[in-house]
Amino acid sequence: MARNIQSLERAAAMLRLLGGGERRLGLSDIASSLGLAKGTAHGILRTLQQEGFVEQDAASGRYQLGAELLRLGTTYLDVHELRSRALVWTDDLARSSGESVYLGVLHQHGVLIVHHVFRPDDSRQVLEVGAMQPLHSTALGKVLSAYDPVAHSELMEAERKEFTARTISDLDALEGVLDLTRARGYAADVEETWEGIASVAAPIHDRRRMPVGAVAVTGAVERVCADGEMRAGLIAAVRDCARAVSRDLGAGWF
Amino acid sequence: MTDAHTAGPFIAAIDQGTTSSRCIVFDRDGRIVSVDQKEHEQIFPKPGWVEHNAAEIWTNVQEVVAGAIEKAGITRDDIKAIGITNQRETTLLWDKNSGEPVHNAIVWQDTRTDALCKELGRNVGQDRFRRETGLPLASYFAGPKARWLLDNVEGLRERAEAGDILFGTMDSWVIWNLTGGVNGGHHVTDVTNASRTLLMNLHTMEWDEKICDSIGVPRQMLPEIRSSAEVYGAVTGGKLGDILGGIPVASALGDQQAALFGQTCFSEGEAKSTYGTGTFLLMNTGEKPVNSYNGLLTTVGYRIGDEKPVYALEGSIAVTGSLVQWMRDQMGLISTAAEIETLALSVEDNGGAYFVPAFSGLFAPYWRSDARGVIAGLTRYVTKAHLARAVLEATAWQTREITDAMTKDSGVELAALKVDGGMTSNNLLMQTLSDFLDAPVVRPMVAETTCLGAAYAAGLAVGFWSTTDDLRANWRRAAEWTPNMAAEARDREYKSWLKAVERTMGWLEDEN
DSSP: OOOOOHHHHHHHHHHHHHTTTTOOBOHHHHHHHHTOOHHHHHHHHHHHHHTTSEEEOTTTOOEEEOHHHHHHHHOOOOHHHHHHHHHHHHHHHHHHHSSEEEEEEEETTEEEEEEEEOOSSSSOOOOOTTOEEOTTTSHHHHHHHHHOHHHHHHHHHSOOOOOSTTOOOOHHHHHHHHHHHHHHTOEEEESSSSTTEEEEEEEEEOTTOOEEEEEEEEEEHHHHEETTEEOHHHHHHHHHHHHHHHHHTTOOOO | OOSOOOOOOEEEEEEEOSSEEEEEEEOTTSOEEEEEEEEOOOBOSSTTOOEEOHHHHHHHHHHHHHHHHHHHTOOGGGEEEEEEEEOSSOEEEEETTTOOBSSOEEOTTOOTTHHHHHHHTTTTOTTTTHHHHSOOSOTTSHHHHHHHHHHHSTTHHHHHHTTOEEEEEHHHHHHHHHTTTTTTOOOEEEHHHHTTTTOEETTTTEEOHHHHHHHTOOGGGSOEEEOSEEEEEEOOSHHHHHHHTTOEEEEEEEHHHHHHHHTTOOSTTOEEEEESSSEEEEEEEETSOOOOSSSOEEEEEEOBTTSOOEEEEEEEESOSHHHHHHHHHTSOSOSSTTHHHHHHHTSSSOTTOEEEOOBTBBOTTTOBTTOOOEEESOOTTOOHHHHHHHHHHHHHHHHHHHHHHHHHHHOOOOOOEEEESGGGGOHHHHHHHHHHHTSOEEEESOSOHHHHHHHHHHHHHTTSSOSHHHHHHHOOEEEEEOOOSOHHHHHHHHHHHHHHHHHHTTOSSSOO
16 A cells, blocks of 8 residues: 555644644644644644634634535535526626526536526516426537536436437537637537527636536527627627626636 | 726725725726725614714725726726716715714614604604605604704704704715815705605605604704705815816716616616615616505605606515525525525425515515514424525515515506615525516616715716616626516415514514
8 A cells, every 4th residue: 555645644633633622722832732733733833724614712822623614514505595696797698698697507417597687678578497407409518518517427327318319419529518618718509509599608606716616608599699709798798797707706717 | 807898987986884995996887897896883871873974985985996996097088077876865964164963863764763763653653754754653763863962962942943053964075075175165965865854755855844843853054955966066175186076977876776777777677686784675666656554665766857747656675585594694504695605506495484584574565563583384304404495485485575566556566676785696595586576676787886976976976978878788698587487386485484474473562
């Protein structure tokens, strides 16, 4: 068996030491109980602190477990929280683009629509919250698969149905599309899922830069595309919207 | 926001609210160009008392207006008018010579005039002035608050009778300051704010001399009552005079009426409901004030210039969003307000549980101060998820009780309910609402309907928009929920809810 990494073992020992009750320990206590030099202990503590696993009390200088550690086991973004943060931005996107807007998250091998803003004309439309979309052919699905490794592995295993002549079902070709998605920061679906319908989507990240969802504008292909390509203004608007929601969730600039 | 807007012109709206002052700049399509906001201090001198420092509020208003103009990157030439909407009923008296408030403003939630209102009811009770004003004698309304100040600030009554003191709700205070303050500021209020004082006659739209005398408010300190959409004056002097001098100040509407206007509820029978901490439902009843026999308020919806006033029925629910907050903060069952939906969706129904949040008694349509909150129908089967569902259903049933009362009073069936406010992001709640009302529930694309209403009224006054039809054309449906519940199930559930409501009454024994 390969040798263990000593500094990780020491870090784990420190976390155990700080765990159990409301414990706050000074640097010398930690160093002596683990039999470490103060400098070594301090280096490890500083790294743990940067990652949020340990916090230092400003007044006493003592260390305690950090909030990040508590989040590890239970953390996921509530989709209803996501919707409430996204509401104003997605309204504005629908209004400026004149098309309908969808917010999707990964759910059971597909994309679950968690928010839908109607196209701002007077036509009758049905709220599609709760509907599922496929991962491999929709703009939302491609964005989630490109950024979220769990979605990516779901995509590998899922049945990739050819909805139209333009649907890409071949894995190698899809990997190329996902590479392009990551490089460009958005994904498109021009009649790959529904005839006559095109869509563009961009990723939403939370404060830990985890991909938590995607936002898309969807409309008739003749309105949202020019010369077979998604209109540039629309792509910019979707990316701006996704960035604004991410910012509201606490993600920094990236 | 997400894209570059076309060049102006624009309308600015000030929302002088309970916790903050905001300014939003709108374009011709009713889209938001920029926003600035600043909170002010909530002052609690005694239990039940709530005050605001009006000087702080005026400073904040100037800052947010300047801030919103700066963020929009525009100048005075791009702004066609400024409109105002405000927390209703909050009362201020100030010295017209110095421009200084004589006391902190008394906020609408403040209950110090409870005893005074009882006393003013004499042998008739709280409906003594209802025929003329449309309101019960309750501590929210402005008139008795003014009387309290005159009784309790030394020497104030003499100064008021000498004509040195001005009365106003926050619209009056902001307009007076905007239009020059001590240097010729216009002392006006609009019909919607005046209709919340208990001093205005709903039928004549003038101060009611008899009631003013009965409540003890000298008429010389009252502002002139104007329409909700007309030019009251121009921005003059002060910090804002430098950047916006000469811009017409052209609308004033109480916040809930502004939301009715912003939701473009211009036809009889159209209604809006704003879901915040509490909920306010207003229904347009056209050109006639409808007396309520079911515990609603009769109020002015709006009046555009010389046109006839449009009236409204109003029902409020004290506890809606605050019940979700209570589940989060007091019970610790959820960690964010949005999680109530997640928890509620983990079960199919309420498991037989009903939650009536009569935390401070029952409001419309019951008005029972002896009631207290109840969770009814508990069995071992009930989980916190069922309670989460009961919490959301409580908001929907309370809305249903108000719309039922409105239908009884007005004879008009609700065709659809337009909703706004923070809780509209709760999809399950909106669907439940539609199911319980058996009517479509519609959310507009601009969430800021209050500011938008003030902007619309100001824009109409200066010809920026020419008719209310122009405004309707701006209204966009962002989402619509349609009923999906069997009639028998709805009736059965409603019956259970009403049984639970009954269980809340008479909890306090020394009242009623």
